[in-house]
Amino acid sequence: MFELLVLLIKVGFVLNMALVLGSLCTWLERKGSALIQDRVGANRAGAFVQSDRWYVKPALPLIRMMGWLGVINTLLCDSVKGLWKEDFIPEGTSKFLHAVAPIIAVLPIMLAFAVLPLAPDFNLFGYYIHPRVAPIDAGLLFVLAMGSVAVYGVAIAGWTGNNKFSLLGSLRAAAQMISYELPMGVVFVALIVVYGTLDVYSIVEKQGELLWGIVPKWGVIVQPVGFVVLLLAGMAETKRGPFDLPEAESELAAGYFTEYSGMKFLLFWLGEFCEIALFALLLSLLFFGGWQIPWVKLPEGVWWAALIGHIVLMSKVVFFCILQIVIRWTLPRFRYDQLMNLGWKMLLPVSLLNLAVTAIVKVLA
Amino acid sequence: MNSVLTYVALSMALFVIGAIGVCLRRNAIVVFMCIEMMLNAVNLAFVAFSKLHGNLDGQIAVFFVMVIAAAESAIGLAIILSVFRSVASVETTDAGELKW
Amino acid sequence: MSFIGFVIGVVAIVSGVCVVGLRNPLYSAFALVTNLLAMAGLYAALDAHFLAVSQVVVYAGAIMVLVLFVLMLLNLKSESGRKLGFIRSAVALVIGCVVLLSALPPVFARFAGMSEVTVSDNARDSEGTVKAIGQELYTKYVAQFELSSLVLLIGVVGAVMLSKRRSVTLQPRAGGLVGGSK
Numbered sequence: 001m002f003e004l005l006v007l008l009i010k011v012g013f014v015l016n017m018a019l020v021l022g023s024l025c026t027w028l029e030r031k032g033s034a035l036i037q038d039r040v041g042a043n044r045a046g047a048f049v050q051s052d053r054w055y056v057k058p059a060l061p062l063i064r065m066m067g068w069l070g071v072i073n074t075l076l077c078d079s080v081k082g083l084w085k086e087d088f089i090p091e092g093t094s095k096f097l098h099a100v101a102p103i104i105a106v107l108p109i110m111l112a113f114a115v116l117p118l119a120p121d122f123n124l125f126g127y128y129i130h131p132r133v134a135p136i137d138a139g140l141l142f143v144l145a146m147g148s149v150a151v152y153g154v155a156i157a158g159w160t161g162n163n164k165f166s167l168l169g170s171l172r173a174a175a176q177m178i179s180y181e182l183p184m185g186v187v188f189v190a191l192i193v194v195y196g197t198l199d200v201y202s203i204v205e206k207q208g209e210l211l212w213g214i215v216p217k218w219g220v221i222v223q224p225v226g227f228v229v230l231l232l233a234g235m236a237e238t239k240r241g242p243f244d245l246p247e248a249e250s251e252l253a254a255g256y257f258t259e260y261s262g263m264k265f266l267l268f269w270l271g272e273f274c275e276i277a278l279f280a281l282l283l284s285l286l287f288f289g290g291w292q293i294p295w296v297k298l299p300e301g302v303w304w305a306a307l308i309g310h311i312v313l314m315s316k317v318v319f320f321c322i323l324q325i326v327i328r329w330t331l332p333r334f335r336y337d338q339l340m341n342l343g344w345k346m347l348l349p350v351s352l353l354n355l356a357v358t359a360i361v362k363v364l365a
Numbered sequence: 366m367n368s369v370l371t372y373v374a375l376s377m378a379l380f381v382i383g384a385i386g387v388c389l390r391r392n393a394i395v396v397f398m399c400i401e402m403m404l405n406a407v408n409l410a411f412v413a414f415s416k417l418h419g420n421l422d423g424q425i426a427v428f429f430v431m432v433i434a435a436a437e438s439a440i441g442l443a444i445i446l447s448v449f450r451s452v453a454s455v456e457t458t459d460a461g462e463l464k465w
Numbered sequence: 466m467s468f469i470g471f472v473i474g475v476v477a478i479v480s481g482v483c484v485v486g487l488r489n490p491l492y493s494a495f496a497l498v499t500n501l502l503a504m505a506g507l508y509a510a511l512d513a514h515f516l517a518v519s520q521v522v523v524y525a526g527a528i529m530v531l532v533l534f535v536l537m538l539l540n541l542k543s544e545s546g547r548k549l550g551f552i553r554s555a556v557a558l559v560i561g562c563v564v565l566l567s568a569l570p571p572v573f574a575r576f577a578g579m580s581e582v583t584v585s586d587n588a589r590d591s592e593g594t595v596k597a598i599g600q601e602l603y604t605k606y607v608a609q610f611e612l613s614s615l616v617l618l619i620g621v622v623g624a625v626m627l628s629k630r631r632s633v634t635l636q637p638r639a640g641g642l643v644g645g646s647k
Contacts, residue, residue, distance in 0.1 A: 097495075137594050141518045148526025152498065155533055159491070171537060178530055185522075198595050372511065373572055375474050379481050379500075381565045386485035388557050394536060395490050398497045401528070402481060405504050408520075412513045415593075417576070421601045424513050424593045428602065431516075431523050432613045436620030438528045442535050443627035449539060 002127075010133050011114075018113045021277035022270050025321050027074040029273075032322065034070075036329045046072035078266070085262035090162050098160040102264045105153025106271030108146035112278055115139040117201045118313065119291055122306035131306070132201060139200045140188050143282065144181065147237055150275075151177045154246070157268070158256035170256035172336060173239055173246030179340060180236040180243075183347040187226045187233070190355045191286055193362055194222050204290035208297070216294050219287030225354040227287045229347055234279040236343065238272060240324060242331040243339055280320030281313075288316055372413035379406035393445050393455045397438070404434050470510040477503035491536050494529065501525040513593035 034041025046067025051060060066072055089098050114133040121130050136142055151174050158170015195203045203219075211217045220227045235241035247257060257265060284290060291309030298305040334342065379402060386399030408427045415423025445455060452460045480503060483496035501524045509517040602610055 094492075137514055138518050141515070141522070141595070145518050145521035145526065148522050148530075149502075151526065151530055152533075155530070155537070156495075159537055167537065171534065174530060174534070178527065181526075369511075370573060370576060371474075372507065374569055375477065375507075377565055377568055377572075378478060381561045382478070382481045382485055384564075385557050385561045389485065389554060392490050392541070394532065394541075395484075395493050398484060398493060398532065401524075402484060402497065402500060405501065405524070408516075409504060409507060412508055412511050412516065412593075415513070416511050421593065421597055424516055424598060425601055425606055427513070427516055428519070428598070429606075429609060429613055431519065433616060435523055435528055436616050438531060439620050439624040440627065442531055443624040446535065447627055455539065455541060 006127075006129065007133070010131065014113050014118070014133050015110065017118070018110060018274050018277060019270070021280075021317065021321070022274035023075055024318070025273040025276050025325065026078075026269070027071055028322060029325050029328075030074050031070045032325050033329045036326065042070040042073035043068050044073065045077050082263050082266035087262045087264065088259070090160070090259045093160040093162045097156050098259075099264070101153050101157040101160060102260070102267040102271070103153070104156060105150055106267055106274070108149040108153075109271055109275045109278055112143045112146040113281070115142045115200065116281055116285060117204065117290075119306040119310040120205075121301060122303045123301045124303050128301075130201075131310075135199075135201075138198045140192065140198045140203075143278075144185055144188060147181055147184070148178075153268075153271075154256055157260065161256065161259035163258065166256050166258045169246050169258070173256055176239065176243065176246065176339060176343070177237055179343040180233045180347070183229050183343065183351040184233040184237065186348070186351040186355055187223075187230045190223060190226050190351070190358045191219065193355070193358050194219075200285055204285055204292070207289045208292050216289060216292070218289045218294070223287070223354070223358070225350065226358075227283070229351045229354070230283065230287070232342075233347060234283070235324060235327065236339070238275040238279060240272070240276060241328040242333050244328070244333055245336055245339060276321055276324050277317065280317045280324065283320050284313060284316035290316075369413050369417050373410055376406045376409040376413065379403075379409070391456045391458055393448070393457055394442075396457065397441055397445070401434065401438065404430060467510065470507065473503050473506040473510065477507065490541055491533075494532050494536055497532075498525055498529050501529065508593075515593050515595045515598050 031041045044067070047064055049060065049063055049067065051057060063072070089095050115136050116139070117130075117132040119131040121128065123129070154170050154177065155174045156170075158166040158168075158173070161167065161170075191203065192198055195206050197203060197206075207216060207218050209217045211221065215221055236243040239246050257268060260268060291313040293312055298308060383399045383403035383406060386402070387396050390396055390399065408430055411423040411427045411430070413423075415421060415427075448460055449455055451464070454460070477500055480496045480499040484493045484500060487493050487496060501520065505517045505520040505525070508514075508520060
């Protein structure tokens with residue numbers, strides 16, 4: 001009974017974290033893109049709010065500052081607008097599939113958060129808590145499986161649009177996603193060769209060891225090529241960054257999103273940003289030591305060490321989210337054949353070579 | 366009755382459903398999908414018997430069946446596409462004449 | 466059999482019937498995806514964890530996406546032409562049920578008296594963790610493993626060759642046969 005309660009609390013916490021990170025990324029995107037493009041961005045909603053009620057007055061400066069920063073605009077106004085918009089279902093296709101496609105696109109992303117640990121183990125009032133929702137043995141493989149299932153949401157969404165724009169956009173998106181899963185999987189295999197386990201918690205713990213006594217055995221140091229390949233493949237998986245041809249706003253009339261409005265569109269949108277957060281979490285767990293500060297060894301099992309570790313992990317995650325947003329707004333997008341060339345002819349051979357070199361080094365050393 | 370045997374009965378039921386599908390459907394791609402379902406039913410029987418006997422041989426067999434099914438699906442769909450190019454239909458009753 | 470295993474089994478059978486019964490081949494494909502995911506759940510219930518995840522990655526994530534691509538690009542309608550006929554469908558169903566019901570009793574009779582789940586002494590031996598499957602695969606079955614990689618290579622080459630637009634036609638030229646247009 002107690003385990004069930006702990007599990008529910010963990011599920012609530014992880015879901016909350018995923019959604020908050022996704023929403024934070026939408027705000028970062030809006031304001032960050034404005035800063036990059038040398039403009040101001042949204043700063044009107046809530047910036048001039050006045051009130052006479054005594055219980056609101058102390059919070060007014062905070063509300064006005066959040067409004068000036070664009071937070072109220074992105075997080076409150078966009079959500080309300082999405083909820084109140086007309087839900088348009090195109091004729092001639094299955095209503096059920098049209099409604100279920102955003103769910104299939106978003107659900108695997110949320111599920112993939114379940115196998116990733118968020119803090120080291122700790123003891124709380126004598127109870128031993130392992131901060132991971134599902135301690136599956138094949139954790140890394142589960143993340144890859146969820147990435148494979150997320151392709152269906154995109155394919156179904158484009159098909160139920162019942163027009164050529166949507167279908168073309170969705171098939172291109174699906175082909176892109178399955179093409180970039182290959183370098184991703186090979187990089188995961190190279191990581192497994194280096195660390196000897198598929199369990200993400202063990203991989204993070206093994207990154208605390210020192211390599212040659214000087215440098216912590218972080219993923220980015222033992223697998224630099226793997227880090228670059230995973231960064232690129234991850235951005236292509238999420239259809240972000242310079243790989244966002246499927247949602248090319250200027251070319252395909254919003255691609256496979258075309259027939260979606262209101263909350264379903266917001267669900268796709270939020271799923272995409274949660275996927276950004278997922279890849280940021282993966283990169284920081286696998287390549288940057290997770291919750292560990294380099295050369296600092298905190299005592300194990302203590303609750304405040306877990307809290308510090310969690311804060312360190314979240315700061316790394318936010319850094320990678322910002323990195324992905326900055327890359328998106330800096331680089332022009334790839335053409336489709338350039339994108340496929342990059343995936344099949346450059347990233348896949350590079351990752352396979354990386355795997356071969358890693359295996360040879362592991363056997364010889 | 367042993368609880369693992371319900372899995373074997375389930376796998377037999379799925380196999381028979383797949384076999385009925387192969388006999389009844391005319392669309393070549395649906396026939397292909399029913400064959401995949403039969404392969405999956407056999408996989409389930411392998412895994413159930415592996416648990417019954419307490420070793421991993423059944424699961425290794427499933428691994429190899431998955432590999433072969435993946436290769437077979439790629440080639441099978443390529444063949445269906447080639448037939449579609451010459452006959453303009455994927456129904457098995459339409460590809461009844463030899464090539465002229 | 467646990468309750469969740471029973472529910473997943475029911476989902477597997479219902480989606481299997483939908484694969485055979487639905488007219489639109491695209492809906493059959495979605496039903497098959499549901500069936501494959503249910504099978505992955507059943508493998509996980511039988512302690513074959515690596516197989517469950519690789520079923521999702523290989524079958525549901527790659528093979529069915531390929532089938533979906535083919536279906537969406539060919540833009541097929543439902544099966545046209547005369548329907549199969551009530552008598553043929555009924556005969557097929559009856560034969561199927563007879564086959565199923567006659568194949569079950571021998572299997573049940575073989576394992577009749579057993580109440581515990583496995584025959585062997587150690588139930589942990591059949592835990593399909595990645596480490597255990599890796600041990601078996603690379604020591605006992607290493608030859609089959611290498612041969613299966615060769616089969617995959619043949620599959621890749623064959624699929625690319627079969628789906629090219631036109632085969633190279635050999636035409637007689639001065640100097641022997643020369644490959645023609647692509």
